[in-house]
Amino acid sequence: MNRKGFTLPEILGVIVLLSIIAIISISQITNRVNSTKGKISDAQKQLILSATKLFVDENRLEYKKEEGNVYCILVQSVIDGGYLTSPILDVEGKEIDYNTKIKASYINDKFDFEYNPSGCNRKYENGTPIYFNPVTNLVCTEGEANKNMNSNGTPTGIKAGCMKWYTFNDSSDSDTVNLILDHNTTPLVAWNSSGNSTDGMKEVQDALVNDIKIWNENVKKTARLITADEVAKIIENSSFDSSKSTDTVYFDTCTQLKSCSKGSNKYSWLFDYTQGCTTYGCNVDDNTTGGYWTSTPRANTTNGVWNIHRLGTLGINSVANTTIDGIRPVITLPKTILQ
Numbered sequence: 001m002n003r004k005g006f007t008l009p010e011i012l013g014v015i016v017l018l019s020i021i022a023i024i025s026i027s028q029i030t031n032r033v034n035s036t037k038g039k040i041s042d043a044q045k046q047l048i049l050s051a052t053k054l055f056v057d058e059n060r061l062e063y064k065k066e067e068g069n070v071y072c073i074l075v076q077s078v079i080d081g082g083y084l085t086s087p088i089l090d091v092e093g094k095e096i097d098y099n100t101k102i103k104a105s106y107i108n109d110k111f112d113f114e115y116n117p118s119g120c121n122r123k124y125e126n127g128t129p130i131y132f133n134p135v136t137n138l139v140c141t142e143g144e145a146n147k148n149m150n151s152n153g154t155p156t157g158i159k160a161g162c163m164k165w166y167t168f169n170d171s172s173d174s175d176t177v178n179l180i181l182d183h184n185t186t187p188l189v190a191w192n193s194s195g196n197s198t199d200g201m202k203e204v205q206d207a208l209v210n211d212i213k214i215w216n217e218n219v220k221k222t223a224r225l226i227t228a229d230e231v232a233k234i235i236e237n238s239s240f241d242s243s244k245s246t247d248t249v250y251f252d253t254c255t256q257l258k259s260c261s262k263g264s265n266k267y268s269w270l271f272d273y274t275q276g277c278t279t280y281g282c283n284v285d286d287n288t289t290g291g292y293w294t295s296t297p298r299a300n301t302t303n304g305v306w307n308i309h310r311l312g313t314l315g316i317n318s319v320a321n322t323t324i325d326g327i328r329p330v331i332t333l334p335k336t337i338l339q
Helices: 008-036 042-058 075-080 142-147 203-211 228-234
Strands: 070-074 101-107 110-115 129-133 163-168 176-181 291-297 304-309 313-318 330-334
Touching (some): 042 070, 042 101, 042 110, 075 101, 228 304, 291 313
Antiparallel strands (some): 070 101, 163 176
8 A cells, every 4th residue: 555645855855945935035125124224214314404404504504514524413403403303203303313423525616425335434623622621521612621720821730621632544434533631730740660661660650640540431441642653643643653763753744954943833732832843833832841652662772762742742751750851641532522
């Protein structure tokens, strides 16, 4: 008698086929859900873009109409400015991500706006002033920073509160930006009193830790000293290599020729508040300190470290010297904080 049925290989084949069908179906459903997630209607998009245009027009001092300028504006910023009201819902009825960016590009004498572009990060030019409080982890104003001064009108030694910073070596591909403080938090300190740079930073590291002890934890994690190679990049000296270079590097031709007037150095912001620096093109003298340390030892020696000097130079100082250089912290912030 013939018995009709399925063999084991046939059953396994059916199971495999059903599994493949199930995987394909789930993948298609997932892709369909993901493709609609966060999407907004054309009418909502136009409303957001129109509101952003008004926001930019009303804040024209911040969003300058200069050919090629690109700004990345958070939807949340437009809401905070009072130009949009929340909630804003996507096509599924869920609130959109208010950290979504609108790209504002000034091209051919007008701003063009793009909602949620594939890439959008503002590039900060070297020396762009930023007012930021590392304790509260919030931006502040120039007026607040100007109040946060010593009795002699300089900020040297100020470690907290609203302070002035400068951006450097930024890229539009980066979600973060580096900032260097405009003054020394500790005016004068040895890099390492042992006199040996191979022992690493000691006193200068201890002083940095002390200077930032009440800062916001997220800010504190990024605090450091600038490197000599970063300085070389700022001043566009492509021949400098800290692993080989041993000679002083001048920021600008005027310092090299010793014929600078106050504020004339292209990189004056990089050595402001150092003693006698206006003779070499900085903006503001401060008799408290001559310069500040980098974190980079000089090549081919055990007792020298690169420093930023009042002469407007990337120079050398002995690691044990306590009479010339101090600490000028560098931090790294998400660009969303600044926007």
